[in-house]
Amino acid sequence: MNKKKAQNRFVFACLAPAVILVFIFMVIPTIDVFKTAFFKKSNFVSDATFAGFFNFKVLFNDMRFIEAMQNTILYVVLITIITLVLAVLFATLLTREEFVGKNFFRVIFYIPNILSIVVIAGIFSAIYQPTNGILNTFFGMIGLSSLQQQWMGNPDVINYSIIGALVWQAIGYYMVMYMSSMSSIPENLYEAASLEGASKVRQFFMITLPLIWDNIRTTLTFFVISTINLSFMFVQLTSEGNLGSEVALNYMYNNAFAGKYGFGMAVGVCIFVFSFALSAIINKVTERDILQY
Numbered sequence: 357m358n359k360k361k362a363q364n365r366f367v368f369a370c371l372a373p374a375v376i377l378v379f380i381f382m383v384i385p386t387i388d389v390f391k392t393a394f395f396k397k398s399n400f401v402s403d404a405t406f407a408g409f410f411n412f413k414v415l416f417n418d419m420r421f422i423e424a425m426q427n428t429i430l431y432v433v434l435i436t437i438i439t440l441v442l443a444v445l446f447a448t449l450l451t452r453e454e455f456v457g458k459n460f461f462r463v464i465f466y467i468p469n470i471l472s473i474v475v476i477a478g479i480f481s482a483i484y485q486p487t488n489g490i491l492n493t494f495f496g497m498i499g500l501s502s503l504q505q506q507w508m509g510n511p512d513v514i515n516y517s518i519i520g521a522l523v524w525q526a527i528g529y530y531m532v533m534y535m536s537s538m539s540s541i542p543e544n545l546y547e548a549a550s551l552e553g554a555s556k557v558r559q560f561f562m563i564t565l566p567l568i569w570d571n572i573r574t575t576l577t578f579f580v581i582s583t584i585n586l587s588f589m590f591v592q593l594t595s596e597g598n599l600g601s602e603v604a605l606n607y608m609y610n611n612a613f614a615g616k617y618g619f620g621m622a623v624g625v626c627i628f629v630f631s632f633a634l635s636a637i638i639n640k641v642t643e644r645d646i647l648q649y
Contacts, residue, residue, distance in 0.1 A: 386628070389621045389624050389625060389628070390621075390625055392404070392617070392618055392621040393411055393412070393618065393621040393622040393624070393625045394406065394407060394408060394409070394411070394618075394622075395407055395618045396410070396411075396618050396619075397617045397618035397621075398615045398616070398617060399615065399617050400617060404618065407618065411618055411619045411621075411622035412622050412626075414619065415619070415622055415623060415626065420602065420607060421604075421607055421623065423600065423602065424597075424602045424603055424604045424606065424607040425604055425626075425630070427515060427600070427601065427602060427603045427604075428584060428587070428603045428604040428605075428627075428630075430515060430519075431515070431518070431519060431522070431583050431584075431587045431603065432579070432580055432583045432584065432634070434516075434519050435519055435522050435523055435526065435579065435583045435587075436576065436579040436580070436583065438519075438523050439523050439526045439527055439530060439579065440530070440572070440575070440576075440579070442523070442527050442531075443526075443527050443530035443531040443533075443534055444534055444565075444568075444572075446461075446465060446527065446531045447531045447532075447534035447535045447538060448534075448538065448560060448564060450462055450465075450531070450535060451535050451538040451539055452538070452546075452556070452564075462532075462535075465527060465528040465531055466528035466529070466531070466532060467528065468524055468525045468526075468527070468528055469525065469526070469528040469529040471525070473525075473586060473589045473590055473593065474593060476521060476524075476525050476590070477521075477589075477590055477593040477594050480517075480520075480521040480594070481508070481594060483507075484507035484508045484517055486504075486505070486506040486507070486509065489507070491507065492504040492505075492507075508594060508595060508599075509599065510599070511599045511600040511601075514595060514599050514600065514601045515600070515601055518587065518590055518591060518594070518595075518601060521590060522583065522586055522587060522590060525586070526579075526582065526586075530575055530578075533571060533575060534568055534571060534572070534575075536571075537567070537568040537571040538564060538568060541563065541564065541567050541568075545563050546559055546563060549562070549563060566644075569642075569644055570644075572642070573638075573639065573642045573643075573644075576635075576638045576639075576642065577635045577638065577639065580631055580634055580635050580638070581631060581635075584603075584604070584605060584627065584631060585605070587603045587605070588603055588604075588605030588606055588609070591603055591606055592606060592609070597610065604623065604626070604627050604630075605627065607623055608620050608623035608624050608627065611623060612624075
């Protein structure tokens, strides 16, 4: 009994610092954001006047916010789908197939993930540069000059240009996560499937995908959170939200630090609720029985 109590005290002592830090730096600020959203407040230190749901009424009648949320949803959907498909595909090739330079490609695919968003913004500014950019120069060299355009200056294209950059940055991280799950799948399952005449494509859908599904579910939540955060930083560094590229966090930032702090926090509440609800829906929709092997 005394040994059990000693173990409990040890566990509590180990967890206490982390719990305290989470409470101070996450729980308290989150509560403060929800509270401030119901006040008129010009900046962080100014006096606050209770406004009830006024900030939210203004927010939902502002077309800029509606467009910013539409862009955010577009980013989350496309980046999630494209990155998931490519990351699983590359993870499968680099885990299940044998070819020269496999370890080299593993490193190459992961490199974008270790670069800061500032460096990535600089790289893609050079790629998308309209006159001497790598992409337009390439199209000119292969005789497809009709495809040349201002990738970060055309409202019809800018969001897809940003999505391309963020997909490039994210693939390596998720690829490594999926490779880790795939490498733990017993080889005898594939051997038995081969003896039964199953093709590699069928093995992927009947063995690989079901056995890494729990990992995929976890990463889907990561997709939502990371896309919302990284899209804000990339947009702020490249277009500053102009030309129809503004996302929800840019909208919040531009208002919170322009004399409408309380209104900005109302935007933050909406983003929090959206992220939480979307993650919960994804988690519920993708729920499956855990397969044992």
